[in-house]
Structures are given as C-alpha cells and as structure tokens.
Amino acid sequence: MEITPKQRAHLKSLAHHLKAVMFVGKEGVNEQTIRSLEEAFNTRELLKVKVLEAAPVELRDGARELAERIPGAVVVQTIGRIAVLYRPDPEKPEIQLPPA
Template structure:
C-alpha cells in the first residue's frame, strides 16, 4: 500500500498538534528506538519522531530507514528535524483515509 498525496495531506493535518514521542540521537536508528516505536504504534497510528542534531544522517534518510524496519509504516512527512510516520492498525484502524 502506498499513500496518495490526498491521504498524506489528510495525515499531515492530523499530525499538526502531535508532539514527538521518540527521538533519534547520535547512535541513529537503534533497536531501542525501533522497540519504542513498535510500542507506540500499538496505541497510535500516527507518530512524530524528532531527529536530534547529532544524528548520523539527515532526517529524511532516517525516516525511510525507520519505515523499512517497521513493517507497514509509511513516511507521511519530513519537516525540518521532525518526521511523521503512519502505520494503520491491522485489526481496527481508527484513522479513516480519504480515497
């Protein structure tokens, strides 16, 4: 599944008021970061991640690395050092995406 531009725009609007729930630091995308995000995705479908200044790569490349490690996750947006990720709940999705 890939997100259309209309769906990404809808998710960007929903994510505007979210605070970052995970941080990627100088060690990059560690197993602890992945584990933290997996736990967060059990409660929320839309998550913001903050990439700190001392991270080894750009926020955009780290966003795609995180999405690859989390099955079913999609990069919605990278804005500055904040990354928004979306992963629908496999059983009961709470966010209705436009077609």
C-alpha cells in the first residue's frame, strides 16, 4: 500500500496524541512482536511503536521490517525512537484518508 504526502500528513496529525502501544526491545523484531502488533491492528488502524535503545535494529530498519511482515501496513513516520504505522481495517475503515 502506498500513501500520498497529503495522506501521510493527515495520518501524522492523527497520530500526534497517541502513546506507543508496542515496544521493540533487545529481542528485536521477532514472531512475538509481529503477532502482538497484528493483534493491536485488530482494534485500531494507527499505532505508535517505540524501538528501545537496547534493540539490535535501527528505528527505520525495524519500522520497515514491521510494515513488510504485516500485510497492508505502511510506515507513516519515524521520529526519534518512535515509528508510526498505519493499516486500514479491511472491512470497516475508521480513518478516512484525503483523496490521492
């Protein structure tokens, strides 16, 4: 899935107030992390993930790997140690993106 700069800006504004719901620690991106993130995507479409300093992956690499391993997910933003990921609900999307 690709998003336009306008859609990305909209998602960034929605994510601003969110707290990180997922943390990538010294184990890095593993199957448990993927399962937990998929479960979180079942209840919301926009998530913040924090990559801790002890993690063996860099923020951008970890965010890209998470988005690649979760079907339909896309990296919206990486800033500091936080990545914002978006995956629209396949049946009833709650977030209405601006037209492309």
